[in-house]
Amino acid sequence: MRKKVSIVGAGNVGATAAHWIASKELADVVLLDVVEGIPQGKALDLLEAMPIEKRDSHVIGTNDYADTANSDIVVITAGIPRKPGMSRDDLLNTNFKIMSDVVAKVVANSPDSIIIVVSNPLDAMAQAAFRQAGFNRERVIGMAGVLDSARFRTFIAEELKVSVENVTAFVLGGHGDTMVPLPRFSTVAGIPITELIEPSRLEAIVQRTRDGGAEIVKHLKTGSAYYAPSAAAVEMVEAILKDKKKILPCAVYLQGEYGIEGYYVGVPCKLGARGLEQIIEIKLTPEEDAALKKSAEAVKELCAVIGV
Template sequence: MDKKVTVVGAGNVGATAAQRLAEKQLCDVVLVDIAEGLPQGKALDLAEAAPIEKHDACLTGTNDYGETAGSDIVIITAGIPRKPGMSRDDLLKTNSDIMKSVVKNIAEKSPDAILIIVSNPLDAMCHVAFEASGFDKKRVIGMAGVLDSARFRCFIARELNVSVENTHAFVLGGHGDTMVPLPRFSTVAGIPITELMSKDRIDALVDRTRTGGAEIVSLLKTGSAFYAPASAAVEMAESILKDKKKILPCAVYLEGEYNINGLFIGVPVKLGSTGIEEVIEIELKDDEAADLQKSADAVRSLVDAMAAL
């Protein structure tokens, strides 16, 4: 295939992203991880499924960044989850160090690549990747809003007993409890959900969306979500690889848009072959704008904490 995507991190999110990319026949895939044998084994397993799934994507597993050279897109899922007894600062420092190392290797081997960041804490990791890579801001993009919006769409569809294909939603802000779902921009077949359900029900769905990741963690007990995060990253990659110019909510570096400066925050953007082609500014009501600023403040506190480490 004429396109190449590297996925860094061969855990659940990374391996599922590799599977989605290959089975959609979007590109050849390189799966890289520091664990010897892990990316090789998963890539071989996926390759052996190819005759059944009927795709000809080349899948490579490696511990060597040399094999990632010339990647069009790099999806970064590497990092560790927060463990018992680990402080937020410990998690920030550990994942920041991992991100710096990964991005320096990627920037050296694929200087023209577009980065899609999935590692947590996502908004803060986008800053690390941006600074470590030296890339233009249009080529460093955080996966958050696509996932959060998909969760909102899922809950809306289940609530109203309609197809998920008919539902559309926007969730802005940071990837966490302060995210900002926007009910009046969320629709079913073009009809705002504010016309289809009560405020109490909408509020309940908004709250569930905000805690969607934690809900899955509480159910799994020993892990976190990976199917939906992988799908979200691949939807972004597909829009870039095919120059589809989809409007998707992504974490991007803002310089004055939405009255936010110098932060990665989730807002609607147009994704095409060069990365972020346009930041879409929508007019927010006072309460929505206040919620977005509150979310930005939460992200800034993370970035400041990381800088102080």
């Protein structure tokens, strides 16, 4: 029997994730949204592309969680973007209510699923999903580091005019201003980028990585990134469905790893059929450790607002 992936939220990120999954023939896809007609229309359009792509993935759109029943993985992209005049706390509280409602329905219909959270603010929403679901931490994972490291890799490849396939990049911490790109663990064909890029240029690339989402919003004016975020979520989906044991930076619930207790923070993780299969702990310099702890504090502040 084919695998089943449900995506909650049929906006740009959700619909594009459905596109990547179907075009890779990873699973059958259920695209769910509260707005009537949107998931149905997008799913049908995508389904009609399958003969051209020569893929047998089945795609349906729905407003009913019953259609998501027995999903292997549920990707949650639901939530609202920040609007003019809206405070950070207002956004946080609104998306917390949405996340709580979504997760309760997901768990009721797919009690054995693995949840991948994409909604922002990412780390706090992953924490909220974890609390609501009652799953073990291996089955609730946040997508952030895959996206952030992809942006870092893009900028490194552009700077050095090399193939992106040669570039590995390492990003820890929360998704946002406090993320911690680690240049000494980032390489081009095994060569540390600290030996290839001078410090001032490297610092500019690190800052551009931190500002990656904002840079795209500035261009689009009325929207935010969706191609790379959805591709990042699907890399995690693929690692789990294919039991790849792939090491990816993900937001996971730490229980003392890296000296952080009880919060979702981005760290290198091994993903396989059980979801999170191992947290990889590396030795950080005092500066890197301080930056990671600062990032965790920022997550803690957000979680305090919504009480999770």
